[in-house]
Amino acid sequence: MEGFAELLDRLVLTPQRNGKIKLLADYFRETPDPERGFALAAITRDLDLASVKPAMLRALVAERVDPELFAYSYDYVGDLAETISLIWPAPEQRRANRPPMLSEIVETLSQTSRREGPLLVARWLDDLDASGRYALLKLVTGGLRIGVSARLAKQALADFGRVDVTEIEELWHGLKPPYETLFAWLEGRGTRPTSLAAAPFRPVMLATALDEADFPKLDAADYAAEWKWDGIRVQAVAEDGMRRIYSRTGDDISHAFPDILDAMDFEGAIDGELLVGRLGENGIVAGTFGDLQQRLNRKIVTAKQLSDYPAFVRAYDLLQEGNQEMGEDLRPLPFSERRKRLDAFVEDLDPQRFDLSPLVAFSSFEELAAFRSAPPHPIIEGLMLKRHDSPYVPGRPKGPWFKWKRDPFTVDAVIVYAQRGHGKRSSYYSDFTFAVWTGPEDDPSLVPVGKAYFGFTDEELRLLDRFVRENTTERFGPVRAVRAEPDHGLVVEVAFEGLNRSTRHKSGVAMRFPRFSRLRWDKPPREADRLEALEKLLIG
Structure with a gap:
């Protein structure tokens, strides 16, 4: 120990x-x-x-x-x-x-x-x-929060055994602690373990961020484009009677989505986006990420959650058709061929649980930029570009796939609460609640709209901690209320990916991925944004 x-x-x-x-x-x-x-x-x-x-x-x-x-x-x-x-x-x-x-x-x-x-x-x-x-x-x-993901631990195993991390990922779900056969293989004392897992995880192919300065080096005709949906990336794998849903890091999240498992009446492996929504006249109408959060990280899913937030998979790619023994591994094929196979594959699936992510027709990157700035659905994060000839390669190779996300939204808000962090941050106030103004112009009040705990440097953290300690008005256990008045307080520019309605928050809004963009020491709190400005961004 x-x-x-x-x-x-x-x-x-x-x-x-x-x-x-x-x-x-x-x-x-x-x-x-x-x-x-x-x-x-x-x-x-x-x-x-x-x-x-x-x-x-x-x-x-x-x-x-x-x-x-x-x-x-x-x-x-x-x-x-x-x-x-x-x-x-x-x-x-x-x-x-x-x-x-x-x-x-x-x-x-x-x-x-x-x-x-x-x-x-x-x-x-x-x-x-x-x-x-x-x-x-x-x-x-079970509170081991030490900044180490399962993927990073697998990479350490790969470095230790001098093998590719994809080999570890492909074996992982067929192994059990304390992994003695795995270590024997990595140390050269035994043979490579045989994966006993049915419906195994296949290491995910990821995209690199698109730098618009690279456009002159790229030929638009070489790429297909599709929307980047604001859900979570998953693999839905069904083989030999076993059905599993994996996150992009290979975690088995099947238990949280029995409605999708029940509809996986196929043999193969689909790469797609997990969303919530209902079947309408023109296909499935996707809900917000806030709706999806009602289904995430659940040990037990209630009948009401299944009814109120039905889940589905929007398919991007087809990795395997048929089972491992009798089927075909499609990953070596070019994307254009896999896409044709995916189109036909999805046609036979339950339309309430599976649909196809549509391709975006374009002839130039300038035309694509217009689509990116005005997508047809509010939960679209941006665009994906995929070379027609690209095989499905684990990891993040530069060139075959690009992601081109929309610019984040920003708002100027006022810090109203602070809480100590964990681990090396346990001595600092590093988790902050921020608010915007609401009510009459001549007598406004602050209403919290979100929390953030990253986006600042270590030096800025020290300055934030000092400000909190010097401007505390009340204490609630590990939480401090921070002085926030029209002429006294700290304004921060907060960046976020989107905004949803929320009945759980007094403000009625919930931010997607909020983080500090910069500290506005120069700006008085009275000049921070109002709730009405955020409400204009609400979905639905």
């Missing part, structure tokens, strides 16, 4: 992607089985442990620590696991001669009832130092 705890500490404090990959690869190289395999499963969130809820942890710490001391500590630190790890009063003498191993914890919890889980956690907290306690609590609660 000590090695795993040290790894987490170093990952949190290492901002660079390549630095994180090296840390992971070194850990895999230096750590024996099964420790490294369980660490990998924890990082990729593939451990199936009996969960220990935050309320249980609060009850544990209440037995050992004065409530007021805990409350003050939690207010300052802002993270439950970190607070408990620092404040936990370890016994004068540890019960065990050595700290527990990560494998011991995982194997024990996998066979333990939920009632016994907290008692075991308390015993292990006694046997670990502060760093180990933090790692333990993050492990058992």
Whole structure:
């Protein structure tokens, strides 16, 4: 457990992607089985442990620590696991001669009832130092937010074994922790594992951002264009009776979309965009990303959610036709041929759950630019350009595919609340709620319209933190209300991708991907935007 705890500490404090990959690869190289395999499963969130809820942890710490001391500590630190790890009063003498191993914890919890889980956690907290306690609590609660995605962990595996990351991705869903056969292959001690997964994930092909300065180097006749829809990229794969829906990173999200699974009466693999919407006279009418969010990250989907927000896949590409044994892998074919096969394939599918993303006819990039600036549907993010002769290649090769997104919207808003961040930001106020003006011109009030926690530099973060501390008007646990008046406050320019109606927010609006664009120290709050300006951008 000590090695795993040290790894987490170093990952949190290492901002660079390549630095994180090296840390992971070194850990895999230096750590024996099964420790490294369980660490990998924890990082990729593939451990199936009996969960220990935050309320249980609060009850544990209440037995050992004065409530007021805990409350003050939690207010300052802002993270439950970190607070408990620092404040936990370890016994004068540890019960065990050595700290527990990560494998011991995982194997024990996998066979333990939920009632016994907290008692075991308390015993292990006694046997670990502060760093180990933090790692333990993050492990058992599933809150391992260390800036490492499953895709990055797979890249570290690939670097460790000197193989292409696509080989890892193609095998992944047929493997189980602690991945001993996988490590044996990567170290040259065994053969390449045979994927036992039916309906496997196929590594996704991605596009590079289009630089308009490259237009003179490109021939419009070489490319097909299609709309870029504002949903989530998925693969719908059905083979030999197995049906799965994968995110673009290879996560199996099938459980959240039973309505699509039920309609996957085919053999093959479709690459497309997951959206919500209903079948109308002219095809499926897509809803907003806000509607789609009602279906995302759900462990259980209710009948009402299925009825109110029916999901469907807007198909972009066909990767496999038929099953792996008897069918055909279409990825080596040119896009133009795959598209013809996709047109015919989708015709036989349930029209309420699958439709085709239409191609955009154009003769010049100037004509295409006009389409980009005035798309026919409000949830279109921009355009995709795909070479007619491009095979489906995993990763992000430059040249075959381009994405040409619409310019983001911006609004000037006023910071009204701030909250401490997590990890290396836990000492800074780095999560901000911002607001715009509403009401009479002579007596306006601020109404929150969104939250953002990125888009500023480290130096700007320090300035923001100082402003919050010097202009706090109220405290609500880890949250501070910030002074915001017509002539005193901090204006920020916020960029966002789109706006939806929302009944959950007092303002009635919800922003898509808000982030700080710049700090407007020069602008008085009274000159920030009004809610009416945002309402003009609303969809529907």
